Amino acid sequence: MTAKLIDGKAVSQKIKVQVKERVEKLAQHGIIPGLAVVLVGENSASLTYVKNKKKTCEALGMRSDLHQFPDTLTEQELLAKIDQLNQDPQIHGILVQLPLPKQIDEFKVISAISPEKDVDGFHPISVGNMMIGKDAFLPCTPHGIMELLSHYGIDPSGKHAVVIGRSNIVGKPIGQLLLQKDATVTYCHSKTKDLASFTAQADILIAAIGRAKFIDHTFIKPGAVIIDVGMNRDENGKLCGDVDFEDVQEKAGFVTPVPGGVGPMTIAMLMGNTLESAEKGLSKTK
Numbered sequence: 578m579t580a581k582l583i584d585g586k587a588v589s590q591k592i593k594v595q596v597k598e599r600v601e602k603l604a605q606h607g608i609i610p611g612l613a614v615v616l617v618g619e620n621s622a623s624l625t626y627v628k629n630k631k632k633t634c635e636a637l638g639m640r641s642d643l644h645q646f647p648d649t650l651t652e653q654e655l656l657a658k659i660d661q662l663n664q665d666p667q668i669h670g671i672l673v674q675l676p677l678p679k680q681i682d683e684f685k686v687i688s689a690i691s692p693e694k695d696v697d698g699f700h701p702i703s704v705g706n707m708m709i710g711k712d713a714f715l716p717c718t719p720h721g722i723m724e725l726l727s728h729y730g731i732d733p734s735g736k737h738a739v740v741i742g743r744s745n746i747v748g749k750p751i752g753q754l755l756l757q758k759d760a761t762v763t764y765c766h767s768k769t770k771d772l773a774s775f776t777a778q779a780d781i782l783i784a785a786i787g788r789a790k791f792i793d794h795t796f797i798k799p800g801a802v803i804i805d806v807g808m809n810r811d812e813n814g815k816l817c818g819d820v821d822f823e824d825v826q827e828k829a830g831f832v833t834p835v836p837g838g839v840g841p842m843t844i845a846m847l848m849g850n851t852l853e854s855a856e857k858g859l860s861k862t863k
């Protein structure tokens with residue numbers, strides 16, 4: 578049996594159609610959701626991502642301002658920009674593209690974003706609310722993964738979910754979201770001994786390792802749901818995930834491709850969060 582494809586591109590398209598309809602409704606109240614994207618430095622992948630975010634915003638009828646700075650920008654200068662965006666009533670969402678250059682403290686910058694405009698869901702208040710299951714903007718990649726599972730009728734309840742990776746933006750939050758849906762969650766990371774002994778027990782395996790095609794059929798349980806968060810280049814410079822997509826086909830139950838899996842969902846969730854922020858602003862004025 579060949580694994581079923583979890584098509585993030587198709588699901589994200591559907592979500593974007595729904596977002597566009599809601600944006601049109603908001604426009605009737607004279608409100609256009611506005612996203613400010615801040616990019617520091619010349620990282621070419623980051624530049625591609627922020628351009629995609631801007632293009633998608635515009636396609637959905639939302640405003641998007643790109644604030645681009647050289648990698649010599651100081652922390653103070655960046656904090657001043659965030660302060661200005663926090664006060665701008667036309668801006669409903671602020672996103673600082675990660676990673677940031679070394680001289681800038683990521684935590685300080687993220688903490689300076691108003692939680693009401695924290696559409697990335699990275700602010701400590703957003704993270705705290707997410708942890709206790711209260712209303713918060715959810716981080717876009719983990720949120721996108723949960724939407725994919727739901728779309729394909731994959732219920733995490735009672736399943737063993739194994740997360741490889743413990744980053745603040747993917748690994749830690751996806752484990753929490755799966756736990757909230759009653760999965761039993763195991764976190765693995767670079768210091769985990771005998772990784773395969775854990776991954777072989779996973780009904781749902783989340784691979785966020787950063788190593789091209791690292792997960793092959795020897796790591797997985799027959800019928801497992803494999804979610805690939807990796808974004809790597811293979812030996813030929815071709816984009817690929819952390820999972821050897823071809824090699825797991827005969828053994829996995831479901832698998833996400835790279836490209837076209839989790840990545841497009843990340844952008845769709847960002848659009849949803851920005852729209853929600855603008856809608857919340859409207860409901861406050863009523």
Ligand SMILES: Nc1nc2c(c(=O)[nH]1)N[C@@H](CN(C=O)c1ccc(C(=O)N[C@@H](CCC(=O)O)C(=O)O)cc1)CN2
Nearest residue numbers: 626672673674675676697717836837838840841843844
């Ligand atoms: N402030 C943030 N920084 C970063 C985040 C984030 O959510 N917020 N996540 C990643 C990068 N990222 C979004 O910013 C991102 C990565 C990949 C994709 C995507 O659509 N990938 C495509 C392939 C794109 C290509 O051809 O290169 C796919 O998988 O199909 C979207 C968003 C780190 N930084």
